[in-house]
Amino acid sequence: MGYGSRTEMARLGKLGGITLDGSEIRDVSVRIPITPDLPSRMQVDGQPLDPVPGLxxxxxxxxxxxxxxxxxxxxxxxxxxxxxxxxxxxxxxxxxxxxxxxxxxxxxxxxxxxxxxxxxKRHVAKVYVATLARPLVGTEGDLFAAGGLVLEGEAKPLAPATLEVLSPAPDGRHRARLTVTEGRYHMVRRMFAAVGNHVEALHRERLGGLTLPDDLAxxxxxxxxxxxxxxxxx
Structure with missing residues (x-):
């Protein structure tokens, strides 16, 4: 878990720096089952144990x-x-x-x-808001939704994607929301480049059914x- 070497952790244990359920563990040969509740039961050097694997x-x-x-x-x-x-x-x-x-x-x-x-195989959707250099001409949505768009340097067509035109940003720049189910290199930027536009800013707001919380700065x-x-x- 990154706390230190075996020797360093043994030394800390012998000094009383590791506790489990309020009791010091000075015998460093003790084996402790790794369970989800372990961080609430164990302290290392006075602090709760870090999350166990699977975080x-x-x-x-x-x-x-x-x-x-x-x-x-x-x-x-x-x-x-x-x-x-x-x-x-x-x-x-x-x-x-x-x-x-x-x-x-x-x-x-x-x-x-x-x-x-x-x-x-999972087709987990990824939703992005793109700020564009130029307004959309109106044909991009049908082109993306049809599937079959081939990006420069590739041979395999893209899967269908959904485009939603958004109201302009506060600074007046053009915006669109794009939902894709693939994860190719610089995919969103290359899709807009393929229709003669340029992405000036890109923000991912959702992954599958998980949305970025408003309270996470x-x-x-x-x-x-x-x-x-x-x-x-x-």
Whole structure:
């Protein structure tokens, strides 16, 4: 879970820094079952134990953050506790948002869940609000909905997608909501480029049946409940 090496944790235990149900665990050979309620029962160095494996994090991704473990610059993992980078299994993003895209992003150490969400067989919808450089001409919705659009450099046509024209942004710029069920590289930006437009800003507001909460500020994150996780597949 990233707290330290075996030797470091043994030393902390012998000093009384690990408690379970209010009692110190000084015998470091004790084996403790990992159960969902363990963080409410165990403390490490005076603080509740971190979430056990199987955690899912909902992040309101800010502009400029990269969904990577290794790239230079600000990473989405930087907002999490530093030791969480040492957890095993590792925490990874469920799909990616590019550096210039904001909004709903999930992270997890649950590999099965990750693959359930991104699997093409699941057809989990992803909903984006795009701010465009130019007004729509009116034919884009039918083109996207029909399926068959082939992006530059690809041979496989896109699955049908739903386009909704929105009222202009407060600054007067043109906006549209696009719902897709695939996760190709820079897909939304390339779709609008294919119809002669340019995405100036992009925000993901929904994944499946899960909507980005209004009370989750940009750059903030929280752990998801099992009920919220199931909303993805509704």
């Amino acid at each position: 899912v994090i909902l992040l309101n991704k800010p502009l400029g953050m990269t969904c990577s473990h290794k790239e230079d610059g600000e990473l989405v993992y930087d907002v999490l506790p530093e030791r969480w980078r040492r957890r095993d299994p590792a925490i990874s993003t469920i799909g990616r948002l590019d550096k210039a895209t904001t909004g709903l992003l999930l992270l997890t150490d649950d590999g099965d869940l990750l693959h359930r969400v991104i699997s093409p 940009t750059g903030e994150w929280r752990l998801m409940t099992p009920e919220e996780i199931e909303q993805i597949f509704l």
